[in-house]
Amino acid sequence: MSQFWKPGGERPQLLDDGEGGVLFFSPSASSSSSSSGFGYGSIDKLRQRLPVYKYRTAILYLVETRATTIIVGETGSGKTTQIPQFLNEAGWADGGRVIACTQPRRLAVQAVASRVAEEMGVKLGEEVGYTIRFEDVTNTDKTVVKFLTDGVLLREMMDDPLLSKYSVIMVDEAHERSISTDILLGLLRKIQRRRPDLRLIISSATIEAKSMASFFRSSKRHQEAGATDLGPSKEPAILSVEGRGFNVEIHYVEEPVPDYVQAAVSTVLLIHDQEPAGDILVFLTGQDDIDAAVRLLTEEVQSHGKKSHGLIVLPLFSGLPRADQDLVFSPTPRGKRKVVISTNIAETSLTMEGVVYVVDSGFSKQRFYNPISDIENLVVAPISKASARQRAGRAGRVRPGKCYRLYTEEYFVKQMSSEGIPEIQRSKLVSCVIQLKALGIDNILGFKWPASPSSEAMIRALEVLYSLGVLDDDAKLTSPVGFQVAEIPLDPMISKMILASDQLGCAEEILTIAAALSIQSIWVSGRGMQKELDEAKLRFAAAEGDHVTFLNVYKGFLQSGKSSDWCRRNFVNAHAMKKVIEIRAQLKRIAQRLGIVLKSCESDMTVLRKAVTAGFFANACRLEAYGHNGMYKTVRGSQEVYIHPSSVLFRVNPKWVVYHSLVSTDRQYMQNVITIEPSWLPEAAPHFYQQRQLGPSIH
Numbered sequence: 209m210s211q212f213w214k215p216g217g218e219r220p221q222l223l224d225d226g227e228g229g230v231l232f233f234s235p236s237a238s239s240s241s242s243s244s245g246f247g248y249g250s251i252d253k254l255r256q257r258l259p260v261y262k263y264r265t266a267i268l269y270l271v272e273t274r275a276t277t278i279i280v281g282e283t284g285s286g287k288t289t290q291i292p293q294f295l296n297e298a299g300w301a302d303g304g305r306v307i308a309c310t311q312p313r314r315l316a317v318q319a320v321a322s323r324v325a326e327e328m329g330v331k332l333g334e335e336v337g338y339t340i341r342f343e344d345v346t347n348t349d350k351t352v353v354k355f356l357t358d359g360v361l362l363r364e365m366m367d368d369p370l371l372s373k374y375s376v377i378m379v380d381e382a383h384e385r386s387i388s389t390d391i392l393l394g395l396l397r398k399i400q401r402r403r404p405d406l407r408l409i410i411s412s413a414t415i416e417a418k419s420m421a422s423f424f425r426s427s428k429r430h431q432e433a434g435a436t437d438l439g440p441s442k443e444p445a446i447l448s449v450e451g452r453g454f455n456v457e458i459h460y461v462e463e464p465v466p467d468y469v470q471a472a473v474s475t476v477l478l479i480h481d482q483e484p485a486g487d488i489l490v491f492l493t494g495q496d497d498i499d500a501a502v503r504l505l506t507e508e509v510q511s512h513g514k515k516s517h518g519l520i521v522l523p524l525f526s527g528l529p530r531a532d533q534d535l536v537f538s539p540t541p542r543g544k545r546k547v548v549i550s551t552n553i554a555e556t557s558l559t560m561e562g563v564v565y566v567v568d569s570g571f572s573k574q575r576f577y578n579p580i581s582d583i584e585n586l587v588v589a590p591i592s593k594a595s596a597r598q599r600a601g602r603a604g605r606v607r608p609g610k611c612y613r614l615y616t617e618e619y620f621v622k623q624m625s626s627e628g629i630p631e632i633q634r635s636k637l638v639s640c641v642i643q644l645k646a647l648g649i650d651n652i653l654g655f656k657w658p659a660s661p662s663s664e665a666m667i668r669a670l671e672v673l674y675s676l677g678v679l680d681d682d683a684k685l686t687s688p689v690g691f692q693v694a695e696i697p698l699d700p701m702i703s704k705m706i707l708a709s710d711q712l713g714c715a716e717e718i719l720t721i722a723a724a725l726s727i728q729s730i731w732v733s734g735r736g737m738q739k740e741l742d743e744a745k746l747r748f749a750a751a752e753g754d755h756v757t758f759l760n761v762y763k764g765f766l767q768s769g770k771s772s773d774w775c776r777r778n779f780v781n782a783h784a785m786k787k788v789i790e791i792r793a794q795l796k797r798i799a800q801r802l803g804i805v806l807k808s809c810e811s812d813m814t815v816l817r818k819a820v821t822a823g824f825f826a827n828a829c830r831l832e833a834y835g836h837n838g839m840y841k842t843v844r845g846s847q848e849v850y851i852h853p854s855s856v857l858f859r860v861n862p863k864w865v866v867y868h869s870l871v872s873t874d875r876q877y878m879q880n881v882i883t884i885e886p887s888w889l890p891e892a893a894p895h896f897y898q899q900r901q902l903g904p905s906i907h
């Protein structure tokens with residue numbers, strides 16, 4: 209049975225609800241443990257006033273005596289920033305050991321590490337550091353508290369399978385159930401058996417605490433009643449931290465809104481007009497929505513409308529260059545109000561000091577994969593109640609706040625699902641399988657997951673990896689290709705494309721393409737000005753397709769001296785181009801480490817198209833019916849797909865193409881499309897495509 213604690217006393221008292229249930233604190237806005245008398249004092253005083261502080265002794269006692277502690281607490285209760293400090297103060301980082309705290313998102317890792325360094329009065333990168341993909345701000349001799357993405361911790365296992373330098377690993381925001389979190393939980397469970405000294409903390413605002421506890425519970429044989437001389441008890445403890453930050457008043461719309469972007473913009477203007485000072489954080493779904501909202505608000509500001517006087521409008525999404533992300537966290541000038549328009553990257557762990565108002569569209573972009581058709585879509589889908597609470601929790605962190613939900617209360621109560629579906633059950637598993645293989649997990653189908661993925665999805669992934677030449681007949685990583693692909697921290701299809709470009713002599717161009725494919729779009733959103741955007745695209749359009757068009761835009765951008773003005777005139781997203789340059793520089797470093805020769809193919813686009821095919825052959829499609837927007841079928845699954853209107857090949861009807869991704873609206877649309885020759889497919893993946901499968905295409 210799980211055990212519960214209440215605060216107070218040196219040695220915490222056991223609290224049991226009698227039914228093995230978890231004592232969740234009500235998410236309603238009515239209570240506020242720290243709002244009264246919370247003045248601005250020293251950092252120590254602020255720390256002591258956080259709800260989690262009262263549980264300091266209980267947490268340390270549990271970590272001492274239990275292998276796994278599950279901590280459930282409201283947003284803003286202080287889990288992320290305080291628990292690693294408690295552990296450090298209690299000596300868990302003595303003797304050269306390190307305390308790790310993982311987050312699903314890079315932005316949260318950076319922000320939380322800076323905050324904890326500030327609270328501890330140390331320089332970021334010394335006692336407190338962080339590591340995210342492509343960026344390591346730690347000091348091997350000094351760092352005692354390290355924040356990192358769960359993906360990076362998985363990569364660290366490749367060099368140190370038992371994660372031996374860590375004394376405690378805190379997996380934070382576990383409720384998000386990202387693929388990397390789930391893989392990590394599965395592997396940590398294995399590591400625990402070999403390292404009784406390792407302690408795990410799983411923390412979240414809303415987590416299925418009991419199912420998580422049973423996942424970490426050992427078999428009966430290993431169970432113990434309490435701590436013994438042989439080590440900590442294997443029985444996981446559940447601690448529910450009661451109390452929250454400041455009051456957040458929730459407002460709902462009375463009627464469903466027809467256009468959430470427009471509704472978000474109107475709500476921002478209304479708040480600005482009617483509410484006292486305080487920044488606004490708006491949650492939309494992706495770069496396209498965000499660009500549209502930023503434009504609508506900026507136009508309003510530029511027209512000097514009274515309603516928007518003093519507004520500073522800033523976008524926030526993962527593809528944003530570092531300097532622009534930093535703007536979001538910089539203090540708001542006196543007399544101004546910042547409006548940050550974000551994807552769900554701002555949903556968890558972040559504290560933006562000035563934010564008093566949150567506007568929640570109720571949607572986010574989510575991945576959905578169908579293993580039968582082998583199609584993965586990124587679709588705009590309703591969020592869960594857990595996400596809605598996280599979003600509201602971005603207000604009320606340093607003072608009371610308000611959250612405006614752009615959906616009705618009835619919808620929230622009756623229709624919104626309480627938790628999202630774990631990402632592992634709705635994603636393609638190619639990257640996940642290669643990671644497990646690289647970690648020496650041979651029996652992938654027997655791996656114990658917190659939530660099992662479908663076996664069809666597993667088999668599909670094994671099949672693709674085999675065709676990519678990454679796995680051999682015994683389903684082991686091939687040498688060198690498999691090991692190299694596993695080493696590049698990108699989608700294996702992109703990694704394979706990069707390796708192929710070495711042999712084909714076009715790595716210079718392919719690195720640019722790989723960088724452009726890893727951001728959402730290099731164009732500004734077409735909302736409301738599609739015609740101008742289409743005309744601008746024509747200036748760069750290449751007959752071969754979008755990948756070569758990227759190269760033309762990239763050249764133009766460099767020739768303009770990376771000018772924002774050039775971007776504006778050409779409807780190119782300046783933020784996105786700066787990010788492409790950043791990512792390309794990182795990829796170049798990786799390529800050099802792998803010994804890839806950075807050669808240019810100059811104007812030979814055939815080798816470049818062959819390199820793309822070497823990675824993306826599984827996404828090959830054949831034209832089935834000419835038309836205004838011709839109908840294609842995927843070669844493997846015979847699924848009906850169409851070229852997306854944003855592609856330069858829209859309406860061109862090329863006979864054979866490969867695409868980078870699919871998006872589903874009224875139909876399945878291919879995004880980022882390039883023309884190929886069918887004879888390249890069996891060349892690139894002989895096991896995947898036999899010549900007879902390809903058949904004749906229409907002429």
Ligand SMILES: Nc1ncnc2c1ncn2[C@@H]1O[C@H](COP(=O)(O)OP(=O)(O)OP(=O)(O)O)[C@@H](O)[C@H]1O
Nearest residue numbers: 283284285286287288289290323453557559605606
């Ligand atoms: N950068 C910051 N500036 C000012 N206050 C901060 C900052 N970061 C954290 N805080 C304060 O510490 C509190 C606790 O933050 P913390 O991230 O530890 O909470 P949490 O329980 O992990 O919540 P969540 O799950 O929402 O991230 C915040 O509500 C805020 O009052």
